Amino acid sequence: MSAPSAVPAPPPRGFLRRRLFTTDHRALAVLYLLLGLAAVVAGTLLSLVIRIHRVWPALPFPFYGILRPEDYLAVVTMHGTLMVFFVLTVVPQSAFPNLVLPAQIGADRMAFPRLNAAAFWIALASLGVLLAAFFVPQGAPISGWTSYPPLSAIAAAGPGQGAGMDCWIAAIALFCVAAVASSANLLATILGRRGPGMRLERLPLTAWSWLTSSALTVIAFSTLFAAAAMLFADRHLGTNFFVPPGEVIDGIARAGGGGSPLLWLHLFWFFGHPEVYISILPGMGLASALLANFTRRPVPGYRFMVAAMLMIGFLGLGVWGHHMFVSGIDPWLGTTFGLTTIAIAVPSSAEVLTWLAMLFRGRMRLTTPMLFTLGFLSFFIAGGLTGPILAQPALDAYLHNTFFVVAHFHLVMAMAGVFSIFAGIYYWYPLLTGRMMNELLGKAHFWVSLVAAYGTFFPMHFAGLAGEPRHYAQLAGPVESFPSLIPVERGITFAALTLAAAQLIFLFNVFRSARHGVRADENPWRATTLEWSPDLHPITRGEPYLYGSCLGGTEDFLPQWELAAPARPAQPYLSGPKPE
């Protein structure tokens, strides 16, 4: 910490050098947020195209016309890729830690500022390459965000599987590099650059969640990078990692082969399942912190929560096979992956039960960040509860790849993830702008979004039970047309349009409050963690989340940067006093 390089250079002059070509983590956080905003706008518009086409398949889109089946699949593929990588990974795992992590752990800067800045530019390039897929001959790929070979390995297998698929692979490879670089930086920062007094057992739970998800990112995205490289080699270098012998594509027998598509499934889901936790663990850490703040009570069982989070991260590496129960793995292996998946439900349930218990202590303040945290909790439970159902191979053998699964992951990953992103933005907004976001608009945004999100994703369970598979460009098929689902689908589309429209309230609030919001004081939420410290180089003197303590003063909280009164406050259970 006393290395000469730690002496801060004078701030560079000029808007571009301060805001754009910078290694300052706070400026990078803003850039990441803008990147996430661009991706979420694109991804949401694509999802509306999906919803409208499913209900009115003959309706022409302006400047395009009627969607062909391959266009629909391209839209679905791009929607999934944009949302999973550039929204649900970039914002919780890159934007938020750049915004607050160094401050939260008392570090003056990131461990590797240049690597950190490079990661952003690579992620931006990745988004550009991905979106370019729309404009290459034959358009974007159609094989879904999981890109199973041989459909993804052989260009002749479908429109968009040529240049569009190459764009997808290049974008994913670039994103892997960016994610690993960014996470390596976070790991080094958390482990090596904590400020004075910030011992590991004083780390905020958000920092613990970033530690866990960064470790997962390094492991998972390295694997995905290898898989993408192998897929590229299969397509252009004549290898056959994923292409079996005896392929007949479009009536033409293909020479060679000798690999197995199952290898891709293993590699992809070894990335894909940890990815779910990468995107939701930061939300879990934030939920614990905000529930403590807005109930003015400590997090019960801090060590218990840390252990549960680490356990989720560890077990998350061993459950990927539950995506493959019906994909040709040995049935006994299916049983095994079912058991590991049920095992991961236990620490997840421990977190949920702790949050529920936290709701009933103290005085709850229903601010906008708190409402969005409650929304996160509601969706996490709603989507999480179908997890143990899908973890049973016997039941998954019917529900796999139906809309039941679409409902499951949109609730537990997408909606819980996005609501926790909103909670973070409303909560940390004063750090960015020095102003508060408008509470009335925030609450309107919350309630409309909550109802519309349930209206969008809850009925998908019924479509799944009726047996409707994913990726159907239209309901009406030559044999099965799912007539009972037509009113359900229509309702989902109206709810989705409402959900998207509600986000205009949010955007208006974000941009208006930057100029006209109420000025925030230094610690507007009366929070305990160091990002709210008035001192730029605070010394950590206590554990996080000491709320509700009568400390001899008038305040009901003890910030980490302040010394406790001589009579130490009583410690919450399971986080007993540390030997000094």
Place this chain on the structure above:
Amino acid sequence: MNWLPPNGALRGIGFDHLLRWNLDTIFWLFVASQVLIVLAMLLGALRRRPAQPATPAQPRSLAAFLFTSLLPLLAITALYIAMVATSHHLWAARREQPSARNAIQVEVTGVQFAWYFRYPGNDGIYGRLLPGLVNAPAGNPLGLDPTDPHSRDDIVSPVLVLPAGRPVDLRLRSQDVIHGFFIPGMRLKQDAIPGMVLHLQFTPEIPGVYPILCSQVCGLGHARMQTRLRVVSEAEFEHWIAAREPGAPPLSPAPGGRVGGAATSPAESRP
């Protein structure tokens, strides 16, 4: 639960019971948790005014930890274990057993964007397939080798016809990309992976017509890749097979020939 299509398979009854038990359980857990959240919000809103003086944080007593965290966690863990234990019987019965001796053998081949069903004929042996001979417009969608004596009596059909009450052993393969073989009415799903042969067993019980879908995105015609399973009586099945055996009056049209590539689904050619 009434959303599920009617079940026609022997083990489908057990599946439906199991799914209903699971859905009921998680539905009430879902309701209970949402009620708790709303209740906490109401209590919070009521308790907010007048502002209470700050109270010292009470150390969390062991009893509170037991009753709000540990016991519910143990209960929910027990529930998860019960779920896994009850459903494993069904999975084991369906997937971990060898096929029955009297099982009818049918080979299922997924092709962009059609399903083909091949019955081995009187000799009980499937004829050789050669990828180079695949020619759907010429009536050989699977690439049957005409020089192999076993292939002469093979029957290729665009619909799956099975007798009620007899176990079936499907031999699942794919010619090009991964397809998902899905019969909702039989509560049955298994991917067809190119380069692999996978077996799938079930027993259709109730005669009727059941849609067969593709559940794994396989290209632009994915949503059209549908056909039918017809479950018929044993006598009707024998008649159907006999009408397609070599020497029987020629079928019009040849099973694959009518399909003409990927443009139309075989489902329309109902025998």
